[in-house]
Amino acid sequence: MTSFNRSLLTSSVLIPPPALCFDEVSFSHEDKVLLGPCSFTLQGTGPTLVMGPNGAGKSLLLRLAHGLLVPTQGQVIWSSDIHPRQAMVFQQPVLLRRSAVANLTHALAVNNVPRRTRVKLAHEALERFGLTACSNTPARVLSGGEQQRLALARAWVLSPQVLFLDEPTSALDPAAIKAVEAAVREFHQRGTRIVMTTHDLHQARRLAGDVLFLSAGKVREHTLAEAFFNAPVSREAQAYIAGELVV
Numbered sequence: 001m002t003s004f005n006r007s008l009l010t011s012s013v014l015i016p017p018p019a020l021c022f023d024e025v026s027f028s029h030e031d032k033v034l035l036g037p038c039s040f041t042l043q044g045t046g047p048t049l050v051m052g053p054n055g056a057g058k059s060l061l062l063r064l065a066h067g068l069l070v071p072t073q074g075q076v077i078w079s080s081d082i083h084p085r086q087a088m089v090f091q092q093p094v095l096l097r098r099s100a101v102a103n104l105t106h107a108l109a110v111n112n113v114p115r116r117t118r119v120k121l122a123h124e125a126l127e128r129f130g131l132t133a134c135s136n137t138p139a140r141v142l143s144g145g146e147q148q149r150l151a152l153a154r155a156w157v158l159s160p161q162v163l164f165l166d167e168p169t170s171a172l173d174p175a176a177i178k179a180v181e182a183a184v185r186e187f188h189q190r191g192t193r194i195v196m197t198t199h200d201l202h203q204a205r206r207l208a209g210d211v212l213f214l215s216a217g218k219v220r221e222h223t224l225a226e227a228f229f230n231a232p233v234s235r236e237a238q239a240y241i242a243g244e245l246v247v
């Protein structure tokens with residue numbers, strides 16, 4: 001059994017999460033620089049909340065970090081020798097046209113988890129996320145809140161060292177938001193590095209260990225949450241927290 005599979009079966013992340021470093025990373029499209037160049041290192045315990053106005057480049061930053069996009073310049077560097085196990089949860093959950101439980105067993109199969117343990121792990125995760133009653137329901141007919149919990153359950157079974165969440169609660173009601181936030185805290189307590197975008201200042205205050213603030217494709221500030229909310233340094237962050245329009 002590989003160390004990856006062993007870690008999956010223990011359902012917990014035992015080693016500290018790897019640090020993430022952006023070294024002069026930029027992303028351009030048709031000669032227009034959309035993000036960067038930006039340099040920062042996420043090495044604290046987090047969770048890291050990525051904030052900033054619409055179009056600031058938050059999703060681009062997450063996609064570059066997760067490897068869904070390749071930087072035009074610069075490098076995304078992880079502190080670990082091998083690429084960390086990562087998962088990403090999107091605003092609109094991306095689910096397969098299969099039952100809820102099959103979405104999880106498929107993810108486990110893709111990650112080479114032995115067949116005999118897949119169903120057990122999948123059902124444990126469904127139970128953890130309150131989805132046992134929906135296990136045989138087609139994923140795509142689940143409600144928005146249930147789909148988001150299923151997306152989190154799918155990440156959960158993979159015991160990621162790093163979890164990216166891109167506005168995971170923006171389409172959810174307060175109860176569903178609470179469930180997602182509880183899950184984020186539990187991932188964090190298991191030692192998963194959390195990097196999450198939100199527009200909700202209250203949510204950021206509830207969850208953040210540190211804040212990465214972007215505007216117009218640039219990182220304006222990266223500080224501990226308390227410093228960010230109580231005494232933001234950059235003019236852009238001051239305006240954003242004050243509720244002024246920032247571009």
Ligand SMILES: Nc1ncnc2c1ncn2[C@@H]1O[C@H](COP(=O)(O)OP(=O)(O)OP(=O)(O)O)[C@@H](O)[C@H]1O
Pocket residue numbers: 029034052053054055056057058059060061
């Ligand atoms: N693949 C792409 N190709 C071209 N332009 C892109 C691409 N992805 C994003 N953009 C542009 O890059 C800019 C930043 O987009 P991004 O989605 O990262 O912003 P954001 O901060 O996440 O905004 P929001 O809060 O509205 O989700 C936007 O102007 C967007 O139109």
